[in-house]
Amino acid sequence: MTADTRDDVVLDIQGLRTHFTTDDTVVRAVDGVDLAVRRGGTLCVVGESGCGKSAMARSVLQLVERPGRVVDGKVLLHPDGGGGEPVDLAALHPTGREIRSVRGREVAMVFQEPMASLSLVHTVGNQIGESLRLHRGLSRKEARARSVDLLERVRVPGAERVVDSYPFQLSGGMCQRVMIAMALACGPRVLIADEPTTALDVTTQAQILDLFADLRRDTGMGLLFITHDMGVVAEIADEVAVMYLGTVVEQGPVDEIFHDPRHPYTRALLEAVPRIGASRSHRLPTIRGTIPDPGDQPTGCVFRTRCPDAVEGLCDTTVPPVTVPGPGRRVRCLLDEGPAPATASGGGDTVPTGKETVDAD
Numbered sequence: 001m002t003a004d005t006r007d008d009v010v011l012d013i014q015g016l017r018t019h020f021t022t023d024d025t026v027v028r029a030v031d032g033v034d035l036a037v038r039r040g041g042t043l044c045v046v047g048e049s050g051c052g053k054s055a056m057a058r059s060v061l062q063l064v065e066r067p068g069r070v071v072d073g074k075v076l077l078h079p080d081g082g083g084g085e086p087v088d089l090a091a092l093h094p095t096g097r098e099i100r101s102v103r104g105r106e107v108a109m110v111f112q113e114p115m116a117s118l119s120l121v122h123t124v125g126n127q128i129g130e131s132l133r134l135h136r137g138l139s140r141k142e143a144r145a146r147s148v149d150l151l152e153r154v155r156v157p158g159a160e161r162v163v164d165s166y167p168f169q170l171s172g173g174m175c176q177r178v179m180i181a182m183a184l185a186c187g188p189r190v191l192i193a194d195e196p197t198t199a200l201d202v203t204t205q206a207q208i209l210d211l212f213a214d215l216r217r218d219t220g221m222g223l224l225f226i227t228h229d230m231g232v233v234a235e236i237a238d239e240v241a242v243m244y245l246g247t248v249v250e251q252g253p254v255d256e257i258f259h260d261p262r263h264p265y266t267r268a269l270l271e272a273v274p275r276i277g278a279s280r281s282h283r284l285p286t287i288r289g290t291i292p293d294p295g296d297q298p299t300g301c302v303f304r305t306r307c308p309d310a311v312e313g314l315c316d317t318t319v320p321p322v323t324v325p326g327p328g329r330r331v332r333c334l335l336d337e338g339p340a341p342a343t344a345s346g347g348g349d350t351v352p353t354g355k356e357t358v359d360a361d
């Protein structure tokens, strides 16, 4: 399935599969994912812990750790301006020169665990400056000055002092901001941010989200943002993809996902969000059961073991195809009832005439 053919797509992930293979199991962490990030747009990826968000994000830049491996699919990085052939990042050698020239310069990543990604033996300034010297040819002095500037942009207090500090001298939230500064250093066309603001207080988080919004508007940077926080999704997303057990079960424009969720899993995630004003005696609904072991996936629909609506003889035997209930929307549920009611936020795509199906893979 082609994720999107519109010419504002900068990163087009098609049929991506990433497996962790050991002697006796194959964990299908990413199992046929199609996603598109647009120039100047934000795609938020949500889903419970273990559903494959980080594995998907790391696969884009071929940074999956052993025994993980991208086993199928394409990751097309389109050139600026829409002309020319895209480069398939999934086809490049994981340690080769080509992918290394893309990492940090064209596609940058903020990792989920900042301390695992920062070197403890190099100063913050040297780590931010490294890619500026490598990719932009800046001198040591110029790179240091630019590092201070970047630290100020990500709201690190005392940037002149912090630039000469080592990561172990900084708080977790400060390290997270250093990671963001590193990722933004070379002005990437795509930023992949994996839970980038979880260790930050709400004020700093809001400032970082504003910074991302400015960069998207001013430079056309596309943002692939992974989060558990539906409040953040509501604030920054243009589009949302909901992942479950290695697959995208629903995706579409943010307003429609919030106001007309089609997949039972999306509905359950939204119902589990606390609301101000709700009675304290009201217990938040939880999604029953736990995510199955990705090394032992259910037959049929991946969500059926936890789905309140699952139909025996259907959901356990048939893999749901992708259906298109409305413009820009995709759902994988056998029980979805077809086109969405008309909404004001349509725009762009051809409005489907009925319950259309798209090649699943």
Ligand SMILES: Nc1ncnc2c1ncn2[C@@H]1O[C@H](COP(=O)(O)OP(=O)(O)OP(=O)(O)O)[C@@H](O)[C@H]1O
Residues within 6 Å of the ligand: 020, 027, 029, 047, 048, 049, 050, 051, 052, 053, 054, 055, 056, 065, 066, 067, 068, 112, 294
């Ligand atoms: N090195 C590894 N070896 C084996 N399995 C792995 C490895 N790394 C991840 N996995 C498995 O891949 C699946 C997806 O993990 P991933 O880290 O992508 O989840 P996630 O959605 O990012 O979760 P979280 O929200 O907790 O960050 C999980 O079942 C995990 O156990």
Ligand SMILES: [Mg+2]
Residues within 6 Å of the ligand: 053, 054, 055, 112, 194
């Ligand atoms: Mg993760």
